[in-house]
Amino acid sequence: MKLRNTLAAAALAILASVAPAFAARTDIRIGLVLEPAALDPTTTAGAATKEVTYQNIFEGLTQIDQNGAVQPALATSWTISPDNLTYTFTLAPNVKFHDGTPFAADDVKFSIERIIAPDSTNSQKDLYAGVIDSVTVIDPLTVEIKLKAPSGNFLFDLGRGAAIIVSPKTEANNATHPIGTGPFRFVQWDKGSRVVLERNPDYWGKPVALDKATFVFIGDPATAVSALLAGDVDGFNNFAAPEAVDIFKANPQFTVAVGTTEGETLLATNNKRKPFDDLRVRQAIAHAINRQELIEGAGHGFGVPIGSHFAPHNPYYIDLTNTYPFDPAEGKRLLAEAGFPNGFSTTIKLPPVPYARLGGQILAQQLAAIGIKAQLINVEWAQWLTDVYTNHDFDLTVISHVEPFDIGIYADPNYYFGYDDPEFQAIIAKLNATTDDAQRKDLAQQAQRRLAEQAVNGYLFELAQVGVWNSKVQGYWLNAPIEGMVLRDIHWVD
Known part of the structure; x- marks a missing residue:
């Protein structure tokens, strides 16, 4: 009997050593209340567009973190002249747009001048047109922006969704087929249903954990509750049915995050x-x-x-x-x-x-x-x-x-x-x-x-911001200091 138990234990140990471990999921389905009218955040007002695209598909010179602070993005550093009128930005090297086009200072000049142009349809044009005087390319990885007057919000405003950097080759189609430099690239938009993104394998920055992210549009509160309970979606950053939050608070399979x-x-x-x-x-x-x-x-x-x-x-x-x-x-x-x-x-x-x-x-x-x-x-x-x-x-x-x-x-x-x-x-x-x-x-x-x-x-x-998430999902933002459903830190735990 002792020998049999010993052999059984040894067999179990061998099986455990060769059996594949269950890997954490690398896809996620996120519920959104509103469907974007378009996917270009520079020409479309409203948070719905930025929830899908901001810091996911598109990036700016700066970006806003979950604490509301300005962080480097496509600009890795910058200097400011003593009179606070000239900002010189050093750009990240080896960056490509999702179509393979290299990113450089010319794209920054094009994007900023597009925002402040007289015929601009940018939803936040007034934040930039009244402030920016000129944009000058110094070299492929250096760009200079001169202001008309000092602006205490300038670096923050560059991190808004309205100031993302676009490619001259593809900007005309960004409303329906967005192409940026971000950690996720656009796959498909099924109108009335979902937008699908996938990991950008050529991303220049910190790698992300998710291979795929699907934004599912669910405006009806009862449907939102059912979708979470059935596992059809893995979470909402802004839950469509706050009256039903107590259902999820009492269920250990979910986390309720109020920010x-x-x-x-x-x-x-x-x-x-x-x-x-x-x-x-x-x-x-x-x-x-x-x-x-x-x-x-x-x-x-x-x-x-x-x-x-x-x-x-x-x-x-x-x-x-x-x-x-x-x-x-x-x-x-x-x-x-x-x-x-x-x-x-x-x-x-x-x-x-x-x-x-x-x-x-x-x-x-x-x-x-x-x-x-x-x-x-x-x-x-x-x-x-x-x-x-x-x-x-x-x-x-x-x-x-x-x-x-x-x-x-x-x-x-x-x-x-x-x-x-x-x-x-x-x-x-x-x-x-x-x-x-x-x-x-x-x-x-x-x-x-x-x-x-x-x-x-x-x-x-x-x-x-009332979020309801599968309890195995981590890395989402508790608070929303800026419009967006930022995916870069989201991951699953066992």
Whole structure:
């Protein structure tokens, strides 16, 4: 018997030594609420495009890390002149675009000049066109950018999705077949269903763990829950059904990761359209808003109240939620003063994200309490981009603006809010030209106060990032300091 046990143990040891180990998975399926309208982040507004492409397919001279800090990317280092007007970038060597074309300084010059060109359709053109004076190629791996005035945000802005570097050979087709320099290359886009990426075997930087990543578009909350439970997707960085989070908290097969975003959730207002061009009407709407009710109902308890267009975790933030406290009686008084003693009718266009659809219902009830009858109009994402963002054909809408430090959008009178205020524009001009941190903080707070006092939009809450993931997936970002579903560090553990 002793001999038999010894032989059995030896046999098991031999089998263990030759049996193949189960390797960790190298593919992942990630659920996204919205499908991109296109895959070129330089010409398409909205976070959906950047979630697929940012730091995955495309890269910039700099990149933003998960802590919101600027890091080298295609530019491995840089120097800044004493007057803060000239930036000289040293580029990474041996970089190729996904089609095999070598990357060099000429591509940087082309990409930056494309952004600031008079006919540019870049979604963030104003961040660059008013700042950059010239781009000069020094040699194939050195490029010089001169500014019109010092800019405290310049290196950060170069790390945004709107400033990625593209190839002159392929930029015209990036909307449907994106070609960049990133760690993943585009494989296919099945409209209405998914986008598939695969590892770039010729990537110049740190190798990634994943061989394949599939973004699956699931906007319906119930379908999102079912897809996770069935294993059809491996995770969401922004879960479509926060009301169902407790189901996953109680299941050891999943990890619930709650972080912060740069997403200011707004009842965005068309300031150029009557009666919203009247400050008293906007103030009345501000008094009608019960933020905590919205956080509980639309955010299912996730979110932080805001009183202006600024993220609460930013060191420049000030709490302005009491500028117009919840006071329906005061809202009615202001409407009567503005000539609407019996209220008026309006519309709220709602994109297909849960916080907007649910938030719209709650806001309609809150506005009704002061006499504003709001018709809810559900629109798909592409239609929202066309009707609201591009054509400014709306009264009110509910949306989260997820780009970091984007308070400067209010300085553009042609932006879809239609807010044209020389006082605010002067504040932002000073902010953009200031590098001293204490002065920047003061100016940023002046800007926040001006927006709050003017009730430009209804400021609701800062959107939380509620992720639900297979518990064996690691390396995703807890917080979202910039728009993107960055894949480079994601991996599976046994």
